Amino acid sequence: MPDPSTSRPLGAQISHMLKARGVDVIFGIPGVHNVEMYRGIEEAGITHVLARHEQGAAFMADGYARATGRPGICYLITGPGFVNAMTALGQAFSDSVPVLALASCLDETAARRGQLHQMKDQAAAGATVCDWSETASSAGAAYRLVDRALAEFATARPRPKAIHVPIGLLGTQAEPAPRAAPRAALPGIAHDTLYRAIEAILAAEKPLFVFGGGALGGAAAIADVLRQTGAACFTTYAGRGLVAPDTPLNFGAFLARPDSAEVIAEADLVVVLGSELSEVDLWRDRLGHEARMIRIDIDPAQLAGLASDDMPILGDAGAFLKAMAVAIPARTEDRPPRWDAARVAATRARWRAEIMAERPGILPVAEALQAVMPDTAMIWSDMTQFAYAAKEVWDMPRPGHWHHPYGFGTLGYALPAAIGGAVARPGLPCCAILGDYGLQYTLPELGTAVELGLSLPILVWDNGKLGEIEDSMVRAQIAPNAVVARNPDFLALARAYGAKACQPASLPELQTALTAAFATPVPTLIRMTPALS
Numbered sequence: 421m422p423d424p425s426t427s428r429p430l431g432a433q434i435s436h437m438l439k440a441r442g443v444d445v446i447f448g449i450p451g452v453h454n455v456e457m458y459r460g461i462e463e464a465g466i467t468h469v470l471a472r473h474e475q476g477a478a479f480m481a482d483g484y485a486r487a488t489g490r491p492g493i494c495y496l497i498t499g500p501g502f503v504n505a506m507t508a509l510g511q512a513f514s515d516s517v518p519v520l521a522l523a524s525c526l527d528e529t530a531a532r533r534g535q536l537h538q539m540k541d542q543a544a545a546g547a548t549v550c551d552w553s554e555t556a557s558s559a560g561a562a563y564r565l566v567d568r569a570l571a572e573f574a575t576a577r578p579r580p581k582a583i584h585v586p587i588g589l590l591g592t593q594a595e596p597a598p599r600a601a602p603r604a605a606l607p608g609i610a611h612d613t614l615y616r617a618i619e620a621i622l623a624a625e626k627p628l629f630v631f632g633g634g635a636l637g638g639a640a641a642i643a644d645v646l647r648q649t650g651a652a653c654f655t656t657y658a659g660r661g662l663v664a665p666d667t668p669l670n671f672g673a674f675l676a677r678p679d680s681a682e683v684i685a686e687a688d689l690v691v692v693l694g695s696e697l698s699e700v701d702l703w704r705d706r707l708g709h710e711a712r713m714i715r716i717d718i719d720p721a722q723l724a725g726l727a728s729d730d731m732p733i734l735g736d737a738g739a740f741l742k743a744m745a746v747a748i749p750a751r752t753e754d755r756p757p758r759w760d761a762a763r764v765a766a767t768r769a770r771w772r773a774e775i776m777a778e779r780p781g782i783l784p785v786a787e788a789l790q791a792v793m794p795d796t797a798m799i800w801s802d803m804t805q806f807a808y809a810a811k812e813v814w815d816m817p818r819p820g821h822w823h824h825p826y827g828f829g830t831l832g833y834a835l836p837a838a839i840g841g842a843v844a845r846p847g848l849p850c851c852a853i854l855g856d857y858g859l860q861y862t863l864p865e866l867g868t869a870v871e872l873g874l875s876l877p878i879l880v881w882d883n884g885k886l887g888e889i890e891d892s893m894v895r896a897q898i899a900p901n902a903v904v905a906r907n908p909d910f911l912a913l914a915r916a917y918g919a920k921a922c923q924p925a926s927l928p929e930l931q932t933a934l935t936a937a938f939a940t941p942v943p944t945l946i947r948m949t950p951a952l953s
Contacts, residue, residue: 423595430559431590432460434522437563437597438493439464441570445843447471447480448495453537454524456590457495469843469872472864474501476836478508479862481519483800483840485512486823487850491573492840496523498587499537503545507830509580510549514827515658516633518578520569521546525555525584546582553582559594567600575604577719606718609735614743617714617731620689622748626758627651628687630675630707633658634694634717637738639819641745643667648748650757651691652764654680656701657826659694661816668761673812674771675701681708683767689714694737696722700826716740772813779809782881784953786810788927789879792935797821797849798841802834804855805888806881806948832861835878839865842874849938850874856882856907863913869943870918877937878919878945880910914945923947 428436434457438446447469450458461468471477474496481492496502502523512519525542526535539545546553551572556562562585569581621627629651631642639662646653652669655662663670674680681704684690690709693716697707714731717723723732733740776783782805793799795817801807801824816822823841825833838852859880869876886903893900914921919942924930930952937944 427593427595429456429459429591430562430585430594431456431458432463433559433594433596434562434566434585435460435464435466437566439466440597441566441600442490443493445469445484446493446495447477447484447840449474449477449497449501450495451497451501451524453498453587454495454501454590456587457522457524457585467843468495469839470868471836472867473862474504475508475832476862476865476868478505478519478521479511479833479836480840480843480865480868481521482508482512482517482833483823483837484844485517485519485578485840486820486837487798487841487844491518491520491570493520493522496521497537498524498526499539499542501537502542502582502584503539506545506549507828508833509546509582511825511828511830511833512580513549513551515825516578517580518573519580520566520573521550521580521582523582523584524587524590527586527588543582543584546584549580550582551579553584555584555586556589557586558589559592562589563597566597571603575606606736606739607734609716609733609740609743613733614740614747617691617733617740618744618747620712620714620731621649621651621691622755624687624689626687627689627691628684628709629653630656630690630692630695630697631659631662632656632693632695632697632701632737633820635659635662635737635741636694636820637736638693638741639738641741644745645741645748648745648755650755650759652687652757652759654684656695657811657824659819660811660814661819661821665815665817669757669759669764671764672768672771672815674768676703676812677771677774678704680771681706684708685710687711692716693741694718698827700829775809775812779805781950781953782806782809783813784927785930785948786814788931789934790814792931793851794849794938797851798845799823799851799853800834800838800841801852802854802858803829803831803888804853804858804881805883806855807853808888810853831858833858835859835862835869836865838876838878839869839872839874842869842876843872851877851879851934853879854881855887856880856884856910857886857905859910860908866914866917866919866943866945873941874943875938875940876943877934878914878943879934880945880947882907882910882947882949910945910947914943918942920944921947923949924952927952
């Protein structure tokens, strides 16, 4: 029997458990099925952020996780509440974000029909977009699943998990969760493996590094490693900021340029650190290398399918870089590069000119914003032409400060994710960049940002249409249709929510508006149109 002096309903115990494991913020929406989950939130000392839609709550958890590196937590209701959040959970899966969704579920679905929020198999639905999705059958099972999720976030590729707790069980008296056990660390890399990789890199004439978002932990070592090896480099979009913009042999985030494959083919060794090299990184079937590859990743799946002479290394790319920076000076002097810095600069300039021609009007606006964006600013962008152009050419001053819905490619990501990020970074600049169509997917979350008093600039690129889709139709020789919709008055809508709003008439006015928005105690919607440039 539960001890009356320590027992609480399980829903409350879960909140206390999360607090004891370091959780300070939960995003969600209460409902009749998950009210027991809300019994213990305030008592545990956790802040709850009320979203306007469950998709927004899960996006906020995603933004919080990307800003902190810690798990983002969302509380969801049975059936439609959980399904509403699945789009955001799918985004977290594709971008390796540690989001934990805790949802109520029906006690049984086989013998009874027509129950409120009933669906055939809620856990199975979650499994399609999460690393795993499990139903807890007891208090002990719920506690073990929470600890399993938190442990896996810390020791493996972080991907979302879903835990479903039956409604009746949430209200049942339960003992507190056990104390947290020590957690394992990310897999280490053996010294022999490290030195074999170093020997191969130092033996190469023209080594080339590709830094992905998984190399974030080794950012401080990258400048030394490049100098020591004479290597050139690319970054993926998620890896921007890992390499200083003025690094002479940095090709930048231009992997998706078609002829970057020709550059990569010149390397006699390619080293890929913490990247999937996915379709949305390359927009082609293969990287383009002909040489041997060394690939370092914490996900074993990324190490499958390599060539017979390639070197797969299972481990943390950041730790690998730090170990390299220490180990190489003990073995050799810095190597003079065989790559031509002048040619690298000319290639970058040519690629930038290509983007300017492909997406006219965007780069001058991006450059104006970049000039006044604080170095410490963290940016969340949406699926919009503005972001597609900017994330190739906007050199970030530090890594892990531009977040985008890369793999799943969900519209409506930026606003709620930026809210989650701003909650995680009180007093630090945060910014959302999105298009006119994407804004309308999650516009009601503006109410949450106003309630929280967030100094959040919301930069809206309003070209009055689905511009990227129109362009793709034209390229396919399809007469554009269904790409223009009547937009609302975004400025009036923002003001109706209690936010500030403006439409700058020039680039200097845009810069002034952005700077002011960071100092305004409510969000500011800044409407940008192609006429600005």
